[in-house]
Amino acid sequence: MNTYLHHQPLPDVVYHYCSVETFFHIISNHTLRLSDIEKSNDFMEKKWTIQQCLQHIRNNINNPDYPCSKQPKLAASLLQEMERQFHHYNTMILAACFSSKRDLLSQWRGYGENGYGVCIGVSSGTEFLPAFRRAERYLGLKGSEQALPDGLVFHSVQYTTKEIEAICMQLFCIYMRWLPLRTSLEKAAAQLIRILYPALPFFKSHAFSEEAEWRCVYYPELPAPPYETQTFDEAHFQQLLNRQNREQSLDRFLLFPLDYRLRQNNLVPYRDLAFDSCKGSFIRSVTIGPKCPLDRETVKVFLERYRIPIDLKDIHLSDVSYR
Numbered sequence: 001m002n003t004y005l006h007h008q009p010l011p012d013v014v015y016h017y018c019s020v021e022t023f024f025h026i027i028s029n030h031t032l033r034l035s036d037i038e039k040s041n042d043f044m045e046k047k048w049t050i051q052q053c054l055q056h057i058r059n060n061i062n063n064p065d066y067p068c069s070k071q072p073k074l075a076a077s078l079l080q081e082m083e084r085q086f087h088h089y090n091t092m093i094l095a096a097c098f099s100s101k102r103d104l105l106s107q108w109r110g111y112g113e114n115g116y117g118v119c120i121g122v123s124s125g126t127e128f129l130p131a132f133r134r135a136e137r138y139l140g141l142k143g144s145e146q147a148l149p150d151g152l153v154f155h156s157v158q159y160t161t162k163e164i165e166a167i168c169m170q171l172f173c174i175y176m177r178w179l180p181l182r183t184s185l186e187k188a189a190a191q192l193i194r195i196l197y198p199a200l201p202f203f204k205s206h207a208f209s210e211e212a213e214w215r216c217v218y219y220p221e222l223p224a225p226p227y228e229t230q231t232f233d234e235a236h237f238q239q240l241l242n243r244q245n246r247e248q249s250l251d252r253f254l255l256f257p258l259d260y261r262l263r264q265n266n267l268v269p270y271r272d273l274a275f276d277s278c279k280g281s282f283i284r285s286v287t288i289g290p291k292c293p294l295d296r297e298t299v300k301v302f303l304e305r306y307r308i309p310i311d312l313k314d315i316h317l318s319d320v321s322y323r
Helices: 020-029 047-060 072-089 105-111 129-138 162-178 187-200 206-211 234-244 277-284 297-306
Strands: 013-018 031-036 094-099 118-123 155-156 213-218 249-250 254-257 259-263 265-274 284-290 315-317
Touching: 013 020, 013 105, 013 284, 020 031, 020 047, 031 213, 047 162, 047 187, 047 254, 072 162, 072 187, 094 265, 105 206, 105 249, 105 315, 118 277, 129 155, 155 187, 187 213, 249 297, 259 315, 277 284, 284 297
Parallel strands: 284 315
Antiparallel strands: 013 094, 013 118, 031 094, 031 265, 094 213, 118 284, 155 213, 249 254, 254 265, 259 265
């Protein structure tokens, strides 16, 4: 079976573009924020990949190269059930976003407060290594799983859906063959969605490819909406929610309890990831945006104040000429 993702080597450093205010909170609190990607700038997060997969199945449902073409009515019913369930399936996915490129104009515009922000280089080659290996395991590079990953997952974003479309089609045909004997239409569709769901945050439209994005992702274990009154298990939901409201050790990080912030009249869920145990080596560089008033010396003293030693040569001024 094909893999979800192109294998890419883990970079030594990845870069987080942000405002000066966010930079202040990251350094002073020693935390990165994993926020709900559904509330990000890209309103098609997750939805775009789902649409691509479903459209690929729809386009090939009568293709003689696939066994589903021999039972077109059953295949159409399974596809319809997947569409129905995907429409409601909206389990929270939290992520912190990075780029493999430092001092990139599109990143300054989109995430670095239009050039007034900063770009923080973090040590991905060591600190995110366990999460990268977890990504290889859960996203198909070293075998597939059928449950949400338990822990952080770190991988590059893909700007083509060729791999996930191919594996989605293969899984669709496998589960369709099982329908008459092993499972119901509803259960088959639910299992397909469950397998595909962890891969969704790692695919975006080619229009975003210049960002060269990497993501650190966490999947809170919570029931997917809708919460139907007749079937909703309130006690089980409370049990799962209690886990999200406790601190949790993940690799060399500490994950703080689930919390919320306000953004454009909306509630945005997040969990902060503390890098206290690796703070001496986690922050590798800082690049001051092309319109940012900060100076290198102030940034160095600020980092030292919060016990993050860094050489002045690793504090850069942007080379981008941007007004």
